[in-house]
Amino acid sequence: MQGLRRCSNDVVRLDLSPPNTASSSSLSIDVAESAEARIRRLISEHPVIIFSRSSCCMCHVMKKLLVTLGVHPTVIELDDHEIAALPSPAPNGPDAESSPRNPAPAVFIGGTCVGGLESLVALHLSGHLVPKLVEVGALWV
Template structure:
């Protein structure tokens, strides 16, 4: 849990992902199209990945788990819902265009 929260607080837009997850890929592409470069942490490439995944599950989410400004936004459904309502861009404005 500590590593998850530390990484989320250190990075403006943070996605905990798995390299083989198509939903993770879709969320990452969405952020790129919005012109936001998230920090993507592939938990399946991290020796502590299983513990990180358990921590995310305790928070109520699996990958992709998206944090913006240190706050857990949610997974694919929450991110896409925010995007369809037009609210995602507002949350991401401070991070837009930073490549």
């Protein structure tokens, strides 16, 4: 079944495969919408969203950091064939040396790709993460 499914640990599963039958669920995804368009739409609909692989320890650390700050990010687990549709982080960012073909996990704040765990921690240690979260309405101080 195509759409979003809530799994354990507040993880939302994004299934990009074509549906077997027509679905009237509010969480279903339009078949005509490409994987890239779906991901862009999800990024625009959520102030903080993490795209991850199943059982990704870096995603777990990213989520724990954000939850500790009082933010509850939307976490979308992608299959290997869906990861290619993720927008890449900035080429000069801290995660630029990580495998460019493997952009997951990736966190987006306010529609902008922050990058992976290293970028998120760097943003936090520099003191810029909390103001950015406040700016996008994900955190109230």
